[in-house]
Amino acid sequence: MASAAEQRYTLHGVAADLRDDGRARLDFRPLSLEVHLFPQASGSARAVAGAAEVLVGVTAELAAPPADAPDMGQVLLSIDCGPAASAARLPEYAAAADERLLWLEEALRALFSRESIPEALRTLCIARGTQCWVLRVHAQLLRLDGCPLDLISLAAAAALAATRVPRVSGGGADELGGGKRQRAAGGGKQDLDLDESLDESVPFDCSTLPLYVTLANIGGYAVADATAHERRAAGSTLSLALSPAGRVCALRGGGGFGLHLQLAGEMMQLASQLCAQLHADAKDAIAQALADAEGRRWPAGEGTAPGFLA
Amino acid sequence: MAVRHSEVLSPEGFRVDGRRANEARRLRLRLGASPGADGSAYVELGNTKVLATVSGPHESIRKGAHDAAALHVELTTLPFASGVYRAHGRSDRASQELCAAVRKSFEAVVQLHLYARTQIDVAVCVMQTDGGVRSAVVNAVTLALVDAGVAMEDFLCACSVGAVGGVLLLDPNAQEDQAGSELSIAYLPRSERISAVQLESKLPASSLDEVMNVAIEGCKQMFDIMRGAVQIRTQELLHSRGMFNA
Numbered sequence: 392m393a394s395a396a397e398q399r400y401t402l403h404g405v406a407a408d409l410r411d412d413g414r415a416r417l418d419f420r421p422l423s424l425e426v427h428l429f430p431q432a433s434g435s436a437r438a439v440a441g442a443a444e445v446l447v448g449v450t451a452e453l454a455a456p457p458a459d460a461p462d463m464g465q466v467l468l469s470i471d472c473g474p475a476a477s478a479a480r481l482p483e484y485a486a487a488a489d490e491r492l493l494w495l496e497e498a499l500r501a502l503f504s505r506e507s508i509p510e511a512l513r514t515l516c517i518a519r520g521t522q523c524w525v526l527r528v529h530a531q532l533l534r535l536d537g538c539p540l541d542l543i544s545l546a547a548a549a550a551l552a553a554t555r556v557p558r559v560s561g562g563g564a565d566e567l568g569g570g571k572r573q574r575a576a577g578g579g580k581q582d583l584d585l586d587e588s589l590d591e592s593v594p595f596d597c598s599t600l601p602l603y604v605t606l607a608n609i610g611g612y613a614v615a616d617a618t619a620h621e622r623r624a625a626g627s628t629l630s631l632a633l634s635p636a637g638r639v640c641a642l643r644g645g646g647g648f649g650l651h652l653q654l655a656g657e658m659m660q661l662a663s664q665l666c667a668q669l670h671a672d673a674k675d676a677i678a679q680a681l682a683d684a685e686g687r688r689w690p691a692g693e694g695t696a697p698g699f700l701a
Numbered sequence: 702m703a704v705r706h707s708e709v710l711s712p713e714g715f716r717v718d719g720r721r722a723n724e725a726r727r728l729r730l731r732l733g734a735s736p737g738a739d740g741s742a743y744v745e746l747g748n749t750k751v752l753a754t755v756s757g758p759h760e761s762i763r764k765g766a767h768d769a770a771a772l773h774v775e776l777t778t779l780p781f782a783s784g785v786y787r788a789h790g791r792s793d794r795a796s797q798e799l800c801a802a803v804r805k806s807f808e809a810v811v812q813l814h815l816y817a818r819t820q821i822d823v824a825v826c827v828m829q830t831d832g833g834v835r836s837a838v839v840n841a842v843t844l845a846l847v848d849a850g851v852a853m854e855d856f857l858c859a860c861s862v863g864a865v866g867g868v869l870l871l872d873p874n875a876q877e878d879q880a881g882s883e884l885s886i887a888y889l890p891r892s893e894r895i896s897a898v899q900l901e902s903k904l905p906a907s908s909l910d911e912v913m914n915v916a917i918e919g920c921k922q923m924f925d926i927m928r929g930a931v932q933i934r935t936q937e938l939l940h941s942r943g944m945f946n947a
Contacts (some may be wrong), residue, residue, distance in 0.1 A: 429829050430748060431784035442737055446828070448781035469788065474775040474824040507819050527786040531779055531826065534754070699734040699743035699752060 393623040400626040402610040411620065412441070417665060419616040422545070424676045426553035427684040433526070434554030436680070438546035441618060443536035445543055446551035449528050451557075456516060456523040464515020464523035466503035466551070470496050470543065472532035480535050482622055483646065487629070499543055501641035502601045502632055503528070511596045517559050524556050526595065537618045539606040540630050540643070545673055548600045552677045553684070555592035601640040602673060604666045605630040606658045608650060613658045615665055626650075629658045633666040634676075709865045709880065717876055718747075725860065725872035725919055726833075728840075728926050730933040733850045740849020744841040748831035749875060753841035754910055755849040758819035770816035774804040776838070778827040783875075799835060803842060806887050806896045812852040821851060832874040835885045835899070836861050840923060855892050856927060860919030861885035862912050864904055870910060871919045884912050888920035 393401075404410050414420070420441040429435045434449035456463055470492055472478055484494040505512060515524040528550065530543045585683060606615040607625035626647030632640045644650060650658070714721055726747030734743035740755035758770050776796045778789040789796060805826075811821070823845065825838055839859035846853060863873030865881030873883060882902035889896055895917075904912065 429750070431816070431829055431831065432781045435781075444735070446779075448779060448828075450781045450784065452786060469780065471777065471779075473777055473826060473858040474822070477824075527780070529780045529786075531777075533735065533826070699750075700729055700731050700745065 393620065396554075397620075399619055400625040405609045405612050405614055405621075405624075410614070411618070413465075414616075416442055416612055417615045417661070419669070419672075420618075421592040422495070422672075422676055424546075424549050424655075424680040426549055426677070426680045428625075433556060434550045434552075436546050436550035436553060438542055438549065440542055440616070441536055442534055443539070443542050443558075444532075444534040445539070445544070445546040446531045446533055447528060447543075447546045448531075449526055449550050451554070452525045452527060453517075453522060454525045455521060456519075460505055461520035462516050463505060463509070463512040465512065465525045466508075466515075466528060467525060468496060468499050468503060468528045468530070468547065470499070470530045470532065476510070477532075477535065480619070481539065482537075482628075495539060495543070498540060498603075498630070498641065499530075499547070502544055502603075504640075507601055507632075508599050509635065511599055514593075514596050522559075525599060526551070526554060535619065537622060538603075538616055538630075540603040541605050541616065544583065544601070544603040544632065545669075548597055548602060548673060549677050549680060551595050551597045551600065553681060554595040556595065558593050558610075582657050599634055601632040601634040601638075602666060602669055603630050603632045603641070604662045606662050607666075608647070611654065613654075613661050624634045629655065629662065630663040631659060631666065633663055633670075635670045637663065637667065639663075709868050709870065709877070710898040711718040716870060722868055723871050723915065723918075725922055728923060730840075730844060730927065732844055732930060738845075738849075739849070740845045740847070742841050742844030742848055744837050744844065746833050746837045746840075746872070748829055749833050749837045750827075750829040751834070751837070751841045752826045752828060753840075753845035754824045754826075755821065755845045755851065756824075757821035757849070758851065759815040761820040761823075763820065766894050769813040770811075770818075771820040772804055772808055772811060772813065772823065772843070773820060774800045774807075774823045774825065776800045776803075776825045776827065778830070782830045783829055797866060799838065802835075802897060803838060803898070806839065806857060807842060807846070809896065810853050810857050810889065811846060812854060813857040815852050821846075821849075830875065832876075832878045833872055833885075835859060836872070836923070839887050840927060844927060844930065848934065855889040856924055857887055857896055858890055858920040858923045858927060859885060860916055860923050862919065864908070864912060864915045866883060868882070869908075869915050871915060874933055884916060886913065886916040886920060888917055888924075890921055890924040891903050 408415050423439040426436045432448040433451040436447045438445050478488040478492055481491040484491045515522055528547050606613045607628045608623045627650045628646050629644040631642055727747050729745040731743045732885050735741035735754050738754040780786050780788050784934045836859035843857045861883055863870040863881050863883045868878055882904050884900045887897040
């Protein structure tokens with residue numbers, strides 16, 4: 392808990408548009424992004440912003456599509472934050488520490504729902520009504536600081552951008568292509584050929600994935616990408632998830648004594664402007680991370696060490 | 702299921718991943734991998750990847766012994782660690798057993814009496830598993846405790862040996878692990894003692910001596926690399942304070 396003097400210091404800094412770490416009110420912390428860390432996962436990413444760090448891994452599974460959406464695959468998300476005690480350091484979304492993780496999971500699931508990314512989910516369908524890919528995305532919060540929603544949504548987007556699923560063709564197809572083929576009798580209805588070679592794999596289309604932006608209300612000012620320290624001085628927060636096309640996919644707000652209606656409106660406006668900027672920056676960062684992974688000759692490369700060794 | 706010699710070693714004497722029988726996988730280490738923690742270490746043993754972070758010694762929250770520090774170990778295995786999605790709960794039996802074993806080994810090595818009425822928390826995150834998880838975890842915890850500056854009697858180095866089809870394989874990977882029995886050992890290299898030993902499945906009693914010797918040789922190799930990493934890290938720290946020029 393921050394003392395009254397510390398809170399006042401934060402408030403004055405925000406009012407003067409100069410925060411503890413030298414940022415202006417609407418500046419984000421510099422982001423470091425890496426992809427392709429784990430050869431055994433279908434996709435993986437690590438995002439570091441300030442003192443916050445998230446690790447995301449994706450595993451692809453074959454399953455039957457949901458009955459109410461026979462032509463769509465699924466993206467399922469889970470979140471954990473290491474030792475049991477560390478959930479208490481999450482922002483106070485809920486009173487109990489373990490409910491905060493559930494809150495986060497719920498808020499982030501909205502990003503990968505059928506309503507928000509229908510086209511991308513349709514590409515995961517293999518055979519209508521019988522076979523589809525399920526991408527299980529797991530985000531591990533290694534270090535917490537500030538706005539986990541923003542960082543997780545970004546890291547998940549990067550991991551999904553790096554995700555490749557094996558190309559699948561219907562049973563009895565011609566045996567062209569050099570890759571090792573494996574027969575998967577999935578669902579018991581149709582034989583499928585999985586092409587396990589990397590060249591033949593299909594990338595996941597993540598061009599429509601939404602991203603979260605969290606604005607904190609500190610002394611009547613909207614502050615982007617608040618640190619844990621700043622959040623203690625914040626009254627309420629507003630998190631807005633926007634798709635690259637500018638459509639709102641999810642909205643979470645609350646805390647403190649609530650938001651004044653007028654300020655809430657202003658913050659939504661600001662958040663949607665920032666989100667457009669964030670999408671552009673994220674796209675560049677992800678492209679750069681993919682190029683870096685290429686540079687160290689993923690997956691067999693012995694080049695510069697990625698991730699925790701760097 | 703019996704496994705033939707030729708399935709484990711090629712006629713030229715190479716294993717499935719191209720190593721010889723007495724070769725361990727590449728061990729890559731980094732101390733201080735998690736900047737916010739009091740101590741941390743990242744260990745990569747081939748494709749097995751483990752991050753250990755230490756927080757403490759700090760004031761004890763729980764009531765413990767009044768004359769020694771309490772050591773807490775928590776282990777998380779990420780659901781995507783093995784390539785197949787598997788949610789590991791906190792009450793996962795295998796991880797609980799590993800936690801208890803790690804805690805027991807380190808309680809004897811860490812000089813707990815120096816930190817009376819405090820607790821030391823160790824959090825281990827197993828990111829990828831490909832055989833040798835137990836060894837990687839022990840080595841990572843040792844290095845994280847060293848990085849945190851916690852006083853210890855000795856390094857604790859671990860290594861495993863697989864006995865598959867009558868061949869002894871140092872540091873088996875997951876594939877070799879499943880094919881035969883595995884003995885893993887935690888060794889104190891400077892005092893030359895065995896801290897813990899665990900054998901999965903059966904092994905002829907006559908070959909136990911040989912297996913132990915191979916494992917201890919492996920531990921000594923691990924120790925050399927670990928000591929090197931600690932020296933490099935210490936030099937970096939001295940360097941950053943302008944106290945050392947080499």
